[in-house]
Amino acid sequence: MSTTSGSAHLTDEQFAECVTVAPSAESQLHLDECESCRRELAAFDASLSAFGTTAMAWSEATPKVDLRAAAKLRARRTMERPLGWALATAALLLIAVPVWKNHHGPSAGSESAAVSTPDDSADQIAQDNRLLQSVYAELTPQDVSPFKEYGMTDRATSRTKGRMGSRMQ
Amino acid sequence: MIHLGTQVTAISELDDIDSLVAVYWARVLRFVTFSVGDPDLAQTITQDCFLKAYNGRASFRGECSVNTWLIGIANHLICDHVRLKKFQFWRKARATALDVTEFASFLPSNESSPESKILARERMEQVKAAVDSLSVNQRRVFLLKFFEEMNVEEIAAMTDMPVNTVKTHLHRGIKTIRATLGGTK
Ligand SMILES: [Zn+2]
Numbered sequence: 001m002s003t004t005s006g007s008a009h010l011t012d013e014q015f016a017e018c019v020t021v022a023p024s025a026e027s028q029l030h031l032d033e034c035e036s037c038r039r040e041l042a043a044f045d046a047s048l049s050a051f052g053t054t055a056m057a058w059s060e061a062t063p064k065v066d067l068r069a070a071a072k073l074r075a076r077r078t079m080e081r082p083l084g085w086a087l088a089t090a091a092l093l094l095i096a097v098p099v100w101k102n103h104h105g106p107s108a109g110s111e112s113a114a115v116s117t118p119d120d121s122a123d124q125i126a127q128d129n130r131l132l133q134s135v136y137a138e139l140t141p142q143d144v145s146p147f148k149e150y151g152m153t154d155r156a157t158s159r160t161k162g163r164m165g166s167r168m169q
Numbered sequence: 170m171i172h173l174g175t176q177v178t179a180i181s182e183l184d185d186i187d188s189l190v191a192v193y194w195a196r197v198l199r200f201v202t203f204s205v206g207d208p209d210l211a212q213t214i215t216q217d218c219f220l221k222a223y224n225g226r227a228s229f230r231g232e233c234s235v236n237t238w239l240i241g242i243a244n245h246l247i248c249d250h251v252r253l254k255k256f257q258f259w260r261k262a263r264a265t266a267l268d269v270t271e272f273a274s275f276l277p278s279n280e281s282s283p284e285s286k287i288l289a290r291e292r293m294e295q296v297k298a299a300v301d302s303l304s305v306n307q308r309r310v311f312l313l314k315f316f317e318e319m320n321v322e323e324i325a326a327m328t329d330m331p332v333n334t335v336k337t338h339l340h341r342g343i344k345t346i347r348a349t350l351g352g353t354k
Contacts (some may be wrong), residue, residue, distance in 0.1 A: 006217075011338070012343070012344040012347065013340065015343065015344075015347055016339065016340040016343040016344065018339075019343050020314065020321060020336070020339050020343070021321070023190075040347075040350075043350060044343075044346070044347060044350060046344070046348070047292060047293075047296055047350055048296070048315045049292060050276060050277075050289070050292075050296075051293065051296045051297070051300070051315070052315060052316050053276075053277055054272065054273065054275045054276045054277070054293055055199045055202075055203055055272075055275075055316065056195060056196070056199055057275040057276075057277060058199070058202075058267075058272055058275040059195040059196070059198045059199035060195040060203065061211075061275065062195075062198060062208070064190055064191075064194050064195075065212065065216050065219075066191070067186050067187075067189075067190050067219055067220065067223070068186060068187065069217065070216055070220070071186075071220055071223075074220075
C-alpha cells in the first residue's frame with residue numbers, strides 16, 4: 001500500500017512510540033499524510049481497549065472470593081496442621097510397629113524400640129515429612145496457596161511491604 | 170505530598186475487607202489472570218494479594234491510589250512465582266489456561282450485524298492469543314500499560330526494571346499485536 005507522501009509506513013519502532021508515548025515529529029508528518037497508518041493506529045487503540053473491557057467483563061463475571069472466610073480458613077489450617085501431622089505420624093507408627101515386629105519378632109521392650117527404629121535418622125524423617133507434605137497438598141488442592149505450602153507467606157509479606165515502601169516514595 | 174483527606178479515606182476503605190474486595194477484586198484479578206495466563210493460579214495470587222494488603226494496611230501511606238498499591242503487591246507476587254519457577258510446578262499440577270473462545274464471549278456487544286459481531290470476537294481471540302505468546306515479563310509490562318494505563322516511568326518504578334527494558338518489553342508486545350492485527354503492509 002502506498003502513502004500520499006510516497007514514504008514507507010511507520011516502522012514497528014515508530015508505531016510503538018506513537019502508542020506508548022507520542023509520535024515523533026517525523027512520524028507525525030507521516031501520519032498527517034497517511035490515512036492508512038492513522039486508521040491502523042486507531043484500530044490498534046480500539047482493539048486494545050476492547051481487550052481490556054472484555055478482560056474486565058470476564059473478571060467481573062468470575063465469582064469473588066469470600067476473603068473473610070478464606071482468612072479464617074487459613075488461620076484454622078495453620079492451627080490444625082500440627083494436629084494433622086500428629087495424626088499422620090501416629091498412623092505411620094501404627095504401620096511401622098507391626099512391620100518392625102514382623103521383621104524382628106516379638107521381644108521384650110519392642111514397644112519402646114519401635115519408637116526409635118534404626119531408620120529414624122534425620123534424613124529419613126525429612127524424607128517422610130516431604131512425602132506427607134505432598135500427600136497433604138494432594139488432598140487439599142483447592143486452597144493450598146503455593147506460598148503457604150512453602151512456608152513463605154511471612155517472608156513474602158515483609159519483602160513486599162519493604163519493596164513497596166521504598167518504591168512508592 | 171500526601172493529601173491527608175485522601176489518606177484517611179483510603180485507610181478507612183482498607184479497613185473494610187468486604188468493600189475492598191467489592192471495589193478492587195475484579196481489576197486486580199484481571200491483571201493477574203492475564204499476566205500469568207492461569208485463572209486458578211490467578212485466584213490464589215489475587216487472594217494472597219488482598220490478604221497481604223489487608224494485613225499490611227497500616228503501611229499504606231496514601232502516596233498512590235489503592236488500586237495502584239494492590240496492583241503493585243500483585244505484581245510482586247507474580248514476580249515471586251516467576252523467580253521461584255513456581256509456574257512450571259503449578260502448570261504441571263493443574264494447567265487451566267483461560268479458554269480463548271470463552272474469553273471472547275465476554276466482548277461487550279456493540280456490533281450491529283451478526284457478521285461484525287463474529288469478526289470482533291475473532292479479533293479479540295487473536296489479540297488474546299498474541300498476548301499469550303509474550304513472555305510473562307513482557308505481558309506484565311504490556312498489561313500495566315494497557316490495562317492500568319501507566320506510563321513507562323511508572324511501570325519502571327513498579328517493576329524495578331530500567332526504563333529502557335520497559336520500553337523494549339512494550340515495543341515487543343506492540344509489535345506482536347500489530348502483526349496479529351494485520352498492520353498496514
Ligand atoms: Zn503510512
